[in-house]
Amino acid sequence: MYEPNVVGDWQEYDDHAGLRVRVHRLEAAEPPRGRDDAAAGLTYFCLRVTVENRGARHYGIHLEDGQLDVRLGPDGEGAFIDWRNSQFIEGFDVYPLRRATAVLFAAGPEVALSQVDVQVQLRVDEEWTERCLWAGGIGVLESTAAASSAPAGPGSLAHQVSAFLKDQTEPGGTAA
Template sequence: MYEPNVVGDWQEYDEHAGLRVRVHRLEAAEPPRGRDDAAVGLTYFSVRVTIENRGARHVGVQLEDGQIDVRVGPDGEGAFIDWRNSEFIEGFDVYPLRRATAVVYAAGPQASLGQIDVQVHLRADEEWADRRLWAGGIELREEPVAAAPAGAGPGSLAHQVSAFLKDLEDQTEPGTA
Protein backbone atom coordinates (compact mmCIF):
# COMPACT_ATOMS: atom_id res chain seq x y z
CA MET A 1 0.00 0.00 0.00
CA TYR A 2 1.21 3.50 -0.84
CA GLU A 3 2.03 5.61 2.21
CA PRO A 4 1.91 9.41 1.97
CA ASN A 5 4.92 11.49 2.93
CA VAL A 6 4.86 13.18 6.32
CA VAL A 7 4.93 16.98 6.22
CA GLY A 8 8.62 17.90 6.32
CA ASP A 9 9.87 14.88 4.32
CA TRP A 10 11.77 15.32 1.06
CA GLN A 11 10.51 13.37 -1.97
CA GLU A 12 12.86 12.63 -4.88
CA TYR A 13 11.53 12.58 -8.44
CA ASP A 14 12.81 9.61 -10.46
CA GLU A 15 11.78 11.20 -13.74
CA HIS A 16 13.89 14.34 -13.04
CA ALA A 17 17.35 13.41 -11.74
CA GLY A 18 18.38 15.48 -8.74
CA LEU A 19 15.02 17.21 -8.30
CA ARG A 20 13.28 16.86 -4.97
CA VAL A 21 10.29 18.48 -3.29
CA ARG A 22 9.01 18.82 0.24
CA VAL A 23 5.93 20.23 1.92
CA HIS A 24 6.84 21.86 5.23
CA ARG A 25 6.06 24.57 7.79
CA LEU A 26 2.39 23.70 8.07
CA GLU A 27 1.20 26.23 10.66
CA ALA A 28 -1.67 28.45 11.69
CA ALA A 29 -1.06 31.84 10.06
CA GLU A 30 -3.04 34.87 8.99
CA PRO A 31 -2.55 35.93 5.35
CA PRO A 32 -0.34 39.00 4.75
CA ARG A 33 -2.87 40.98 2.69
CA GLY A 34 -5.89 40.31 4.89
CA ARG A 35 -8.57 37.66 4.99
CA ASP A 36 -10.73 36.82 1.98
CA ASP A 37 -14.46 37.39 2.49
CA ALA A 38 -15.14 33.80 1.38
CA ALA A 39 -13.19 32.48 4.41
CA VAL A 40 -15.57 33.84 7.05
CA GLY A 41 -15.76 31.43 9.98
CA LEU A 42 -12.73 29.43 8.80
CA THR A 43 -9.27 29.23 10.37
CA TYR A 44 -6.34 30.21 8.17
CA PHE A 45 -3.10 28.24 7.88
CA SER A 46 -0.07 28.30 5.61
CA VAL A 47 2.08 25.63 4.05
CA ARG A 48 5.32 25.88 2.10
CA VAL A 49 6.33 23.76 -0.89
CA THR A 50 10.07 23.84 -1.62
CA ILE A 51 11.70 22.51 -4.78
CA GLU A 52 15.42 21.77 -4.59
CA ASN A 53 17.73 20.98 -7.51
CA ARG A 54 20.59 18.63 -6.63
CA GLY A 55 21.22 17.77 -10.27
CA ALA A 56 23.92 18.98 -12.66
CA ARG A 57 21.79 21.31 -14.83
CA HIS A 58 19.05 23.87 -14.27
CA VAL A 59 15.41 22.79 -14.34
CA GLY A 60 12.50 25.03 -15.33
CA VAL A 61 9.78 24.49 -12.72
CA GLN A 62 6.20 25.54 -12.51
CA LEU A 63 4.01 25.22 -9.42
CA GLU A 64 0.92 27.37 -9.80
CA ASP A 65 -2.70 27.42 -8.72
CA GLY A 66 -4.33 24.12 -9.52
CA GLN A 67 -1.09 22.18 -9.03
CA ILE A 68 -1.38 22.21 -5.23
CA ASP A 69 -4.47 20.64 -3.70
CA VAL A 70 -5.19 20.96 0.03
CA ARG A 71 -7.71 18.73 1.83
CA VAL A 72 -8.75 18.87 5.50
CA GLY A 73 -10.42 16.57 7.98
CA PRO A 74 -11.09 12.83 7.98
CA ASP A 75 -13.41 13.12 4.95
CA GLY A 76 -10.82 14.98 2.86
CA GLU A 77 -12.93 18.05 2.18
CA GLY A 78 -11.34 20.73 0.01
CA ALA A 79 -9.79 23.60 1.93
CA PHE A 80 -10.37 27.17 0.82
CA ILE A 81 -7.16 28.27 -0.93
CA ASP A 82 -6.55 32.01 -0.84
CA TRP A 83 -5.02 32.56 -4.29
CA ARG A 84 -4.61 36.31 -3.71
CA ASN A 85 -2.31 35.83 -0.71
CA SER A 86 -0.46 32.73 -1.91
CA GLU A 87 2.89 32.90 -3.69
CA PHE A 88 3.44 30.38 -6.50
CA ILE A 89 6.38 29.42 -8.72
CA GLU A 90 5.65 30.46 -12.27
CA GLY A 91 8.21 29.29 -14.82
CA PHE A 92 11.34 29.61 -12.68
CA ASP A 93 14.72 28.09 -13.52
CA VAL A 94 16.10 26.34 -10.45
CA TYR A 95 19.84 26.05 -10.87
CA PRO A 96 21.98 23.31 -9.25
CA LEU A 97 22.17 23.58 -5.46
CA ARG A 98 19.34 26.15 -5.43
CA ARG A 99 15.79 26.13 -4.15
CA ALA A 100 12.47 27.79 -4.94
CA THR A 101 9.57 27.95 -2.48
CA ALA A 102 5.83 28.45 -2.93
CA VAL A 103 3.74 29.62 0.03
CA VAL A 104 0.07 28.67 0.08
CA TYR A 105 -2.48 30.28 2.41
CA ALA A 106 -5.58 28.15 2.95
CA ALA A 107 -8.46 27.99 5.41
CA GLY A 108 -10.74 25.32 6.81
CA PRO A 109 -12.95 24.55 9.79
CA GLN A 110 -10.83 24.64 12.94
CA ALA A 111 -12.02 21.19 14.04
CA SER A 112 -10.73 19.68 10.75
CA LEU A 113 -7.19 21.08 10.87
CA GLY A 114 -5.83 18.12 12.84
CA GLN A 115 -5.64 16.23 9.54
CA ILE A 116 -4.38 18.07 6.45
CA ASP A 117 -3.33 16.47 3.17
CA VAL A 118 -1.36 18.41 0.55
CA GLN A 119 -0.98 17.01 -2.96
CA VAL A 120 1.60 18.48 -5.33
CA HIS A 121 1.58 18.00 -9.11
CA LEU A 122 4.87 19.53 -10.25
CA ARG A 123 5.69 20.52 -13.81
CA ALA A 124 9.43 20.45 -14.61
CA ASP A 125 10.92 21.26 -18.02
CA GLU A 126 7.43 21.25 -19.57
CA GLU A 127 6.79 17.67 -18.36
CA TRP A 128 4.35 16.68 -15.65
CA ALA A 129 5.85 14.75 -12.76
CA ASP A 130 3.88 12.18 -10.77
CA ARG A 131 1.60 13.54 -8.07
CA ARG A 132 2.95 13.34 -4.53
CA LEU A 133 1.02 13.52 -1.26
CA TRP A 134 2.05 14.81 2.17
CA ALA A 135 0.02 14.36 5.35
CA GLY A 136 0.14 16.41 8.53
CA GLY A 137 -1.99 18.52 10.81
CA ILE A 138 -2.22 21.48 13.12
CA GLU A 139 -3.31 21.19 16.72
CA LEU A 140 -5.22 24.30 17.72
CA ARG A 141 -6.56 24.47 21.23
CA GLU A 142 -8.60 27.29 22.60
CA GLU A 143 -7.18 28.36 25.94
CA PRO A 144 -9.69 29.41 28.61
CA VAL A 145 -9.66 33.14 29.20
CA ALA A 146 -8.67 34.06 32.76
CA ALA A 147 -10.47 36.91 34.51
CA ALA A 148 -7.16 38.24 35.84
CA PRO A 149 -3.64 37.67 34.59
CA ALA A 150 -2.27 34.38 35.88
CA GLY A 151 0.12 34.77 38.77
CA ALA A 152 -0.90 38.32 39.66
CA GLY A 153 -2.63 37.57 42.99
CA PRO A 154 -1.29 38.61 46.41
CA GLY A 155 0.48 35.27 46.97
CA SER A 156 2.04 35.06 43.50
CA LEU A 157 5.75 35.21 42.80
CA ALA A 158 5.31 38.42 40.80
CA HIS A 159 3.59 40.08 43.76
CA GLN A 160 6.32 38.88 46.16
CA VAL A 161 9.11 40.21 43.92
CA SER A 162 7.32 43.54 43.53
CA ALA A 163 6.88 43.85 47.31
CA PHE A 164 10.54 42.95 47.89
CA LEU A 165 11.74 45.61 45.42
CA LYS A 166 9.45 48.22 46.98
CA ASP A 167 10.82 47.40 50.47
CA LEU A 168 14.37 47.58 49.11
CA GLU A 169 13.64 50.97 47.53
CA ASP A 170 12.18 52.29 50.82
CA GLN A 171 15.35 51.19 52.70
CA THR A 172 17.74 52.99 50.31
CA GLU A 173 16.05 56.38 50.10
CA PRO A 174 18.38 59.33 49.38
CA GLY A 175 20.15 60.56 52.49
CA THR A 176 19.91 57.22 54.34
CA ALA A 177 22.94 55.55 52.78
Protein backbone atom coordinates in the same frame (compact mmCIF):
# COMPACT_ATOMS: atom_id res chain seq x y z
CA MET B 1 1.18 -0.27 -0.15
CA TYR B 2 1.76 3.41 -0.95
CA GLU B 3 2.19 5.60 2.12
CA PRO B 4 2.02 9.39 1.94
CA ASN B 5 4.92 11.58 2.96
CA VAL B 6 4.73 13.25 6.34
CA VAL B 7 4.76 17.06 6.23
CA GLY B 8 8.45 17.99 6.27
CA ASP B 9 9.66 14.91 4.33
CA TRP B 10 11.50 15.28 1.02
CA GLN B 11 10.19 13.42 -2.05
CA GLU B 12 12.75 12.73 -4.78
CA TYR B 13 11.81 12.35 -8.44
CA ASP B 14 13.21 9.36 -10.33
CA ASP B 15 12.74 10.99 -13.75
CA HIS B 16 14.61 14.20 -12.81
CA ALA B 17 18.00 13.44 -11.24
CA GLY B 18 18.61 15.45 -8.08
CA LEU B 19 15.22 17.17 -8.02
CA ARG B 20 13.18 16.88 -4.85
CA VAL B 21 10.19 18.58 -3.26
CA ARG B 22 8.66 18.88 0.18
CA VAL B 23 5.65 20.38 1.93
CA HIS B 24 6.66 22.00 5.21
CA ARG B 25 5.91 24.71 7.78
CA LEU B 26 2.25 23.85 8.03
CA GLU B 27 1.00 26.33 10.64
CA ALA B 28 -1.89 28.56 11.62
CA ALA B 29 -1.25 32.01 10.12
CA GLU B 30 -3.16 35.06 8.95
CA PRO B 31 -2.67 36.12 5.32
CA PRO B 32 -0.47 39.20 4.74
CA ARG B 33 -2.96 41.12 2.60
CA GLY B 34 -6.02 40.51 4.75
CA ARG B 35 -8.67 37.83 4.89
CA ASP B 36 -10.85 36.97 1.91
CA ASP B 37 -14.57 37.57 2.55
CA ALA B 38 -15.30 34.02 1.32
CA ALA B 39 -13.29 32.65 4.28
CA ALA B 40 -15.57 34.17 6.94
CA GLY B 41 -15.80 31.84 9.94
CA LEU B 42 -12.84 29.72 8.79
CA THR B 43 -9.37 29.43 10.34
CA TYR B 44 -6.48 30.42 8.12
CA PHE B 45 -3.29 28.40 7.79
CA CYS B 46 -0.14 28.56 5.71
CA LEU B 47 2.12 25.96 4.16
CA ARG B 48 5.22 26.02 2.05
CA VAL B 49 6.24 23.84 -0.90
CA THR B 50 9.96 23.89 -1.59
CA VAL B 51 11.62 22.49 -4.72
CA GLU B 52 15.34 21.80 -4.41
CA ASN B 53 17.81 20.90 -7.15
CA ARG B 54 20.70 18.69 -6.03
CA GLY B 55 21.46 17.60 -9.58
CA ALA B 56 23.99 18.78 -12.16
CA ARG B 57 21.64 20.68 -14.53
CA HIS B 58 18.95 23.33 -14.09
CA TYR B 59 15.20 22.59 -14.31
CA GLY B 60 12.38 24.90 -15.32
CA ILE B 61 9.75 24.64 -12.56
CA HIS B 62 6.05 25.50 -12.56
CA LEU B 63 3.94 25.19 -9.42
CA GLU B 64 0.75 27.17 -9.91
CA ASP B 65 -2.90 27.00 -8.93
CA GLY B 66 -4.43 23.72 -9.96
CA GLN B 67 -1.20 21.84 -9.21
CA LEU B 68 -1.84 21.92 -5.45
CA ASP B 69 -4.82 20.28 -3.77
CA VAL B 70 -5.44 20.67 -0.03
CA ARG B 71 -7.93 18.42 1.79
CA LEU B 72 -9.03 18.67 5.42
CA GLY B 73 -10.44 16.39 8.08
CA PRO B 74 -11.34 12.71 8.03
CA ASP B 75 -13.70 13.18 5.05
CA GLY B 76 -11.10 14.95 2.90
CA GLU B 77 -13.11 18.07 2.19
CA GLY B 78 -11.44 20.75 0.09
CA ALA B 79 -9.85 23.69 1.85
CA PHE B 80 -10.53 27.27 0.78
CA ILE B 81 -7.40 28.37 -1.11
CA ASP B 82 -6.67 32.11 -0.91
CA TRP B 83 -5.08 32.64 -4.33
CA ARG B 84 -4.69 36.39 -3.78
CA ASN B 85 -2.38 35.93 -0.77
CA SER B 86 -0.51 32.87 -2.04
CA GLN B 87 2.81 32.97 -3.91
CA PHE B 88 3.48 30.37 -6.60
CA ILE B 89 6.47 29.29 -8.68
CA GLU B 90 5.75 30.28 -12.27
CA GLY B 91 8.39 29.35 -14.83
CA PHE B 92 11.43 29.58 -12.57
CA ASP B 93 14.77 27.96 -13.42
CA VAL B 94 16.10 26.12 -10.36
CA TYR B 95 19.86 25.78 -10.80
CA PRO B 96 22.02 23.18 -9.03
CA LEU B 97 22.20 23.66 -5.26
CA ARG B 98 19.32 26.16 -5.35
CA ARG B 99 15.74 26.15 -4.08
CA ALA B 100 12.44 27.79 -4.92
CA THR B 101 9.54 27.99 -2.47
CA ALA B 102 5.81 28.53 -2.97
CA VAL B 103 3.75 29.87 -0.06
CA LEU B 104 0.10 28.85 0.08
CA PHE B 105 -2.56 30.42 2.31
CA ALA B 106 -5.72 28.41 2.85
CA ALA B 107 -8.59 28.21 5.33
CA GLY B 108 -10.94 25.62 6.75
CA PRO B 109 -13.04 24.76 9.79
CA GLU B 110 -10.84 24.71 12.90
CA VAL B 111 -12.02 21.21 13.88
CA ALA B 112 -10.73 19.80 10.55
CA LEU B 113 -7.22 21.29 10.74
CA SER B 114 -5.78 18.43 12.76
CA GLN B 115 -5.75 16.37 9.56
CA VAL B 116 -4.41 18.12 6.45
CA ASP B 117 -3.51 16.33 3.21
CA VAL B 118 -1.61 18.19 0.49
CA GLN B 119 -1.17 16.80 -3.03
CA VAL B 120 1.45 18.35 -5.31
CA GLN B 121 2.06 17.80 -9.01
CA LEU B 122 5.00 19.77 -10.40
CA ARG B 123 5.58 20.64 -14.01
CA VAL B 124 9.29 20.30 -14.80
CA ASP B 125 10.60 21.43 -18.19
CA GLU B 126 7.05 21.26 -19.61
CA GLU B 127 6.57 17.65 -18.37
CA TRP B 128 4.20 16.66 -15.57
CA THR B 129 5.66 14.76 -12.63
CA GLU B 130 3.83 12.11 -10.65
CA ARG B 131 1.49 13.36 -7.94
CA CYS B 132 2.85 13.19 -4.40
CA LEU B 133 0.91 13.39 -1.16
CA TRP B 134 1.89 14.79 2.24
CA ALA B 135 -0.13 14.26 5.39
CA GLY B 136 0.03 16.34 8.53
CA GLY B 137 -1.97 18.57 10.79
CA ILE B 138 -1.99 21.85 12.60
CA GLY B 139 -1.73 22.01 16.37
CA VAL B 140 -4.66 24.43 16.66
CA LEU B 141 -6.72 21.87 18.54
CA GLU B 142 -3.86 20.89 20.87
CA SER B 143 -3.10 24.51 21.76
CA THR B 144 -6.73 25.29 22.57
CA ALA B 145 -7.04 22.09 24.60
CA ALA B 146 -3.85 22.88 26.53
CA ALA B 147 -5.10 26.37 27.30
CA SER B 148 -8.30 25.05 28.87
CA SER B 149 -8.44 24.55 32.63
CA ALA B 150 -9.21 20.83 32.32
CA PRO B 151 -6.24 18.71 33.43
CA ALA B 152 -4.75 16.15 31.05
CA GLY B 153 -5.83 12.65 32.03
CA PRO B 154 -3.51 9.65 32.35
CA GLY B 155 -4.53 8.39 28.90
CA SER B 156 -3.89 11.69 27.10
CA LEU B 157 -1.02 12.16 24.69
CA ALA B 158 0.37 15.01 26.78
CA HIS B 159 0.51 12.74 29.84
CA GLN B 160 2.21 9.96 27.88
CA VAL B 161 4.85 12.35 26.48
CA SER B 162 5.47 13.83 29.95
CA ALA B 163 5.86 10.37 31.48
CA PHE B 164 8.27 9.33 28.71
CA LEU B 165 10.41 12.45 29.11
CA LYS B 166 10.44 12.08 32.89
CA ASP B 167 11.54 8.45 32.52
CA GLN B 168 14.33 9.51 30.15
CA THR B 169 15.77 12.12 32.52
CA GLU B 170 15.62 10.12 35.75
CA PRO B 171 18.72 8.25 36.93
CA GLY B 172 18.57 4.70 35.62
CA GLY B 173 16.41 5.82 32.66
CA THR B 174 17.26 4.79 29.13
CA ALA B 175 18.63 8.19 28.08
CA ALA B 176 22.31 8.38 27.11
